[in-house]
């Protein structure tokens with residue numbers, strides 16, 4: 001392949017980009033560049049070039065990125081460059097690379113320790129274990145994207161890895177220090193990420209300072225994401241301000257917010273005068289915190305999509321629609337096309353058709369004879385992190401995306417509406433500088449236009465579980481997030497203790513008819529299910545599932561936080577719980593949960609789940 005032909009535009013790669021893409025395969029490069037200069041595009045092109053021009057084996061290359069969404073995007077880009085060879089490249093997050101080293105070389109490996117303990121163990125293996133060195137000696141090239149976010153222990157890990165690579169193994173690292181927003185989470189302003197300690201020195205600084213690692217620094221200058229002069233000014237002018245340590249003073253956040261507003265296409269809008277339904281599928285609405293996103297979503301009854309941490313990749317509903325009663329070990333193309341035409345076409349069809357769906361199935365669990373192995377399909381789809389190519393990256397149906405800035409890193413969108421936090425307060429200068437960088441990341445997602453507005457004051461809090469909640473002003477009700485990973489499991493959808501077989505069939509067929517539309521549910525606590533909430537269509541209506549106790553425990557935690565644990569109790573019912581269509585839940589053939597399910601789901605392992613995403617008010621009543 002001639003990589004020049006694969007440039008994203010007819011103008012081709014520029015000379016700075018080519019200097020990275022076509023550098024010697026053994027080179028160690030630290031590429032520093034601002035947003036939209038093509039770091040991710042060049043990272044993919046570099047690997048593609050090494051594979052197709054330098055005969056590097058795809059299996060001997062590693063691509064490390066920070067987030068799973070980034071990994072999904074990288075895989076798609078690489079596929080467009082090198083076709084199916086991209087499936088041999090080890091593209092993964094730092095944590096999953098670490099885990100594969102851990103599990104492959106430590107006979108006692110189990111993910112039982114704390115996150116820190118597990119990473120520490122991998123660092124030790126990298127330093128001492130000859131089998132690990134053996135494995136690393138095969139690697140010919142490592143590409144690391146978004147390296148600015150690798151700090152603390154993750155940076156220790158990558159440093160130890162690079163030190164251990166053979167001297168002729170090339171390494172290409174991409175970073176933008178102005179976009180380093182790792183230290184705090186999107187739970188609330190100032191809420192530290194569970195695993196971060198002090199920032200310490202960034203990975204790039206460490207690699208560059210270690211002379212024996214022989215890194216050369218290169219830069220990419222041209223901005224490709226946008227041609228708008230105002231946006232370009234934000235992309236480069238504000239970046240310089242953020243990179244200058246002297247500017248890290250009190251008031252930096254306010255200054256950056258003001259400058260972004262001045263340079264945006266429109267500014268000064270107030271969120272309370274807007275609503276999600278005013279926007280289209282080309283628009284990305286970005287808020288700083290989860291509570292703000294959930295509030296905006298709760299008051300929108302048109303289809304939209306959520307981009308938030310805490311919502312694992314969901315599987316499309318067509319899987320359960322086709323396979324809920326499929327019990328054959330293998331699936332042929334003809335049968336699949338028939339199932340699709342009867343069950344999916346015109347109902348809950350995704351943007352692609354049956355041919356692409358079939359090729360996805362083959363890629364995940366294809367057999368030599370051209371059929372799909374259903375056991376292996378179930379195994380792959382039931383993983384907490386199912387294959388990125390089939391998972392739906394956003395949670396919801398269609399329409400505008402509403403998300404946090406943190407969850408939108410590395411992504412771009414035609415129009416961005418950035419809702420600046422209203423009256424934020426910071427504990428210290430480090431936090432203020434980090435928050436200023438968060439604004440910068442948000443503002444630089446736009447390709448064509450940037451609208452800047454002011455968010456309403458929705459101070460939310462997060463529980464230990466990560467669930468967001470927010471007390472109403474009168475303290476009578478609390479808005480609580482419903483629909484997080486783990487809120488609904490297979491048992492709650494078609495379990496025998498939750499449903500008679502006939503009722504489970506009724507519930508699943510309701511979901512099948514409504515797989516592509518919004519439904520408003522009521523939660524009703526069921527004394528026969530230990531007061532777990534049933535998800536019902538209207539008060540006393542059809543029950544489509546029962547939530548796990550996770551939310552009930554969290555409600556007691558909220559009561560404890562309000563000092564009401566002994567005086568109040570969670571409500572018996574909750575209104576305004578919206579579901580946006582359905583997703584598919586899959587259990588592997590050896591999952592013990594199958595034993596408690598009704599048929600045919602106990603045999604097929606595929607079922608529909610309502611895609612609940614809500615922030616409804618819970619009224620806690622006094623206990624008599």
Ligand SMILES: Nc1ncnc2c1ncn2[C@@H]1O[C@H](COP(=O)(O)OP(=O)(O)OP(=O)(O)O)[C@@H](O)[C@H]1O
Nearest residue numbers: 008009012013035036037038039040041224225410
């Ligand atoms: N030489 C080029 N010609 C035209 N378009 C390009 C070129 N290089 C990159 N692009 C496009 O510019 C956009 C930004 O690229 P990319 O997302 O790789 O930037 P990035 O530096 O990784 O940004 P960020 O730091 O914000 O994540 C993409 O749409 C990409 O296809």
